[in-house]
Amino acid sequence: MSLEDLTEEIEESYTDFDDDLAVSLDRETRNELAVLETALEPAETDELVRRAIHMLFQTTVETGKLDFHLRSGFDVTYDEYLSGMTFDEMTGADQYPSMDDERRYQF
Template identity: 80%
Template sequence: MSLDDLNEEIQASYSEFGDELSIDLDRETRNELALLETALDPEETDELVRRAIHMLFQSTVETGNLDFHLRSAYDVTYDEYLSGMTFDQMTGADQYPTMDDERRYQF
């Protein structure tokens, strides 16, 4: 997979979400959400879910977990996704043909 594949899949997921996302909550999650809603008193519960997604995203980026998964699946990092270019494209390393090791030192 590549950076282009990643961009296509992100756009597809984004369009599938739409404006609203309904999810089923297990008992533990409902209890935690109820406690957070009571303690933090947001205007609406959706705000807590948005905050949770932001916090999960931030911690995933900071720990390198996002880069690990992106590199495993798409062979890119989050920085490469943000810039729209792979490291090889940024440095120009992908513009040279690969060397044949058996013929490398033949004159």
């Protein structure tokens, strides 16, 4: 897969989300959400869910897990996705023709 494939999949996922995203909660998650809502007193419960997504995203980026999964699935990193070009494209490494090992040392 490539940077273009990643961008396409992200755009598809983004359009699949409605303004209201229905999420089912298990008992443990419901309990934790109730405790957080009681303690933090947000204006809406949705605010806690938004914060949780931001925290998960930030943690995943900082620990390198996002890059690991993007590299495994799409052969790009998050920085490459943000810049819109791969490292090879940034450095010009993809501009050189590939070396032919059989003829490499022939003059």
